[in-house]
Amino acid sequence: MKRASEARLIKEKMMDYPDDGLALHTDYYELNMMYTYWQQGIDKKQAVFEAYFRDLPFGSGYAVSAGLEHAVQYLQNLRFTASDIDYLREVTEYPEDFLTYLRNFKFTATVRAAIEGDLVFNNEPIFQVEGELAQGQLVETAILNILNYQTLVATKAARIRSVVGDDPLMEFGTRRAQETAAAMWGTRAAYIGGFNSTSNVRAGKVFGIPIAGTHAHSLVQAYRDDYTAFKAYAESFHDVTFLVDTYDTLRSGVPAAIRVANEMGDKINFQAVRIDSGDMAYISKRVRQQLDAAGYTNTKIVASNDLDENTIQNLKMQGAKIDLWGVGTKVITAYDHPALGAVYKLVAIEDENGQLADTIKLSSNAVKVSTPGKKQVWRITRKSNGKSEGDYVALADEDVAAQPKVYMFHPNYPYINKMVTDFDARPVLRTIFDHGELVYDLPTLTEIRDFAMHSVDSLWDEYKRVLNPQDYPVDLSQAAWDNKMNLIKEIHNAVHQPDQPL
Numbered sequence: 069m070k071r072a073s074e075a076r077l078i079k080e081k082m083m084d085y086p087d088d089g090l091a092l093h094t095d096y097y098e099l100n101m102m103y104t105y106w107q108q109g110i111d112k113k114q115a116v117f118e119a120y121f122r123d124l125p126f127g128s129g130y131a132v133s134a135g136l137e138h139a140v141q142y143l144q145n146l147r148f149t150a151s152d153i154d155y156l157r158e159v160t161e162y163p164e165d166f167l168t169y170l171r172n173f174k175f176t177a178t179v180r181a182a183i184e185g186d187l188v189f190n191n192e193p194i195f196q197v198e199g200e201l202a203q204g205q206l207v208e209t210a211i212l213n214i215l216n217y218q219t220l221v222a223t224k225a226a227r228i229r230s231v232v233g234d235d236p237l238m239e240f241g242t243r244r245a246q247e248t249a250a251a252m253w254g255t256r257a258a259y260i261g262g263f264n265s266t267s268n269v270r271a272g273k274v275f276g277i278p279i280a281g282t283h284a285h286s287l288v289q290a291y292r293d294d295y296t297a298f299k300a301y302a303e304s305f306h307d308v309t310f311l312v313d314t315y316d317t318l319r320s321g322v323p324a325a326i327r328v329a330n331e332m333g334d335k336i337n338f339q340a341v342r343i344d345s346g347d348m349a350y351i352s353k354r355v356r357q358q359l360d361a362a363g364y365t366n367t368k369i370v371a372s373n374d375l376d377e378n379t380i381q382n383l384k385m386q387g388a389k390i391d392l393w394g395v396g397t398k399v400i401t402a403y404d405h406p407a408l409g410a411v412y413k414l415v416a417i418e419d420e421n422g423q424l425a426d427t428i429k430l431s432s433n434a435v436k437v438s439t440p441g442k443k444q445v446w447r448i449t450r451k452s453n454g455k456s457e458g459d460y461v462a463l464a465d466e467d468v469a470a471q472p473k474v475y476m477f478h479p480n481y482p483y484i485n486k487m488v489t490d491f492d493a494r495p496v497l498r499t500i501f502d503h504g505e506l507v508y509d510l511p512t513l514t515e516i517r518d519f520a521m522h523s524v525d526s527l528w529d530e531y532k533r534v535l536n537p538q539d540y541p542v543d544l545s546q547a548a549w550d551n552k553m554n555l556i557k558e559i560h561n562a563v564h565q566p567d568q569p570l
């Protein structure tokens with residue numbers, strides 16, 4: 069029998085509070101700021117926060133938005149449970165009336181966001197929360213946590229999709245993912261970015277992603293030789309893929325696979341062999357020859373082993389005879405760019421006249437100066453060919469679609485500019501919650517994935533290439549730019565005349 073304290077410890081380690089929620093999935097400082105706002109009576113002031121990232125990951129020319137569905141779930145279920153309050157009572161100095169305020173918390177803000185599968189770019193808002201200051205503050209951590217990871221993985225996946233053409237892509241990453249939740253949401257993001265299936269059966273069940281898989285080296289090791297293992301496997305399944313590299317791909321694995329296929333005849337569908345080591349360009353060509361020579365011209369070759377867009381592109385360049393790709397570690401962990409670095413900034417706050425006043429965060433580093441004001445992102449495409457001209461970040465009250473022309477200029481190098489006339493302008497930020505009420509119809513995962521594929525297609529090839537793509541224009545409207553410059557000037561003046569209020 070376990071002692072009670074031991075049992076409690078295990079229970080807590082499992083995060084097994086019957087009423088566990090995500091309200092405390094926030095940084096302590098968010099709660100502390102909420103407390104200050106509440107104590108000072110400004111918690112209900114209207115405020116606008118916006119999330120954006122400064123650099124595209126992986127040297128990519130675009131990013132694929134993912135995470136909104138989880139963010140919606142989070143916001144819909146956002147409440148402080150009894151055990152949350154008990155915990156805060158135990159470890160913080162918050163007075164009882166603040167704990168009561170938290171217990172009665174209800175999310176009532178308006179949220180606008182880039183929808184899943186849409187393309188998003190650096191230095192433009194991708195998620196916006198407009199509502200009570202304390203509410204916008206609380207959700208910062210979880211929203212960034214969700215969007216940062218899922219957008220990163222969807223982007224990595226889209227890059228991998230972009231080099232494989234129409235070849236099937238299997239997601240194999242669960243065992244390497246940063247814990248169970250990351251495996252689940254990560255594989256969903258990989259699917260959005262263009263993978264066809266996952267090896268994670270639970271993700272198949274929960275999200276409806278097609279499941280796929282082969283077998284591991286342990287099957288061969290368990291039977292001690294390729295032939296016996298393949299034979300046993302073939303006796304249990306009709307469609308079979310044999311992993312042929314446990315001992316020696318060309319001398320043992322493939323010959324054993326062919327022998328079993330010959331013996332089993334029509335009883336099996338010899339779908340594929342998988343190779344998971346060695347020089348995969350060379351080996352796949354030799355395997356192809358062996359299979360063809362034995363009459364198995366329709367049997368495919370699957371490759372896996374630390375693959376990503378760079379290795380796959382290289383293997384294709386070498387003429388590797390690989391038909392399907394299994395990718396794990398590098399997609400699920402966003403291996404070569406493990407953080408998107410999205411930030412969440414206060415861009416406007418209610419002033420004493422009840423109006424929204426724009427706010428800015430200054431920095432000696434010009435790229436870190438935030439862009440003040442509540443904004444909308446407009447995707448500008450040419451009517452004649454449907455291709456993107458760039459994104460135009462305007463103040464929320466500018467109706468860019470109604471303008472006859474847009475003057476697009478680089479916010480840091482204004483001499484890079486163009487006038488666009490024959491254009492369509494589509495707002496990227498869509499209303500998801502209106503005063504706390506979900507007003508966005510969440511699409512199915514298949515719809516999201518189709519939209520992502522279509523969105524990537526709408527980009528010029530120059531932005532899509534994996535290596536050194538052109539910079540996609542993300543420009544500020546004249547009004548947004550002037551607003552930023554004026555606020556910078558105002559703050560500089562106020563800092564130099566400390567008696568003036570900011």
Ligand SMILES: Nc1ncnc2c1ncn2[C@@H]1O[C@H](COP(=O)(O)OP(=O)(O)OP(=O)(O)O)[C@@H](O)[C@H]1O
Pocket residue numbers: 344345346347348349350372373374375379382383386
């Ligand atoms: N022809 C090739 N061109 C470029 N990269 C390749 C080629 N063949 C394999 N690779 C990649 O090179 C790396 C080789 O990995 P590694 O050093 O682990 O060798 P290995 O043969 O797989 O060894 P192990 O048996 O330990 O898995 C993998 O990322 C693989 O995808």
Ligand SMILES: O=P(O)(O)OC[C@H]1O[C@H](OP(=O)(O)OP(=O)(O)O)[C@H](O)[C@@H]1O
Pocket residue numbers: 240241243244283284285286344372373374375394395396397398
């Ligand atoms: O290389 P990744 O892109 O991460 O893809 C997943 C890897 O997981 C498996 O290897 P592992 O050594 O874990 O198991 P195994 O014994 O089945 O090879 C599989 O063979 C892949 O190599």
Ligand SMILES: O=C(O)c1cccnc1
Pocket residue numbers: 240241267280281282283284342372394396
């Ligand atoms: O099904 C597979 O081949 C598989 C699954 C997980 C990891 N590696 C390979």
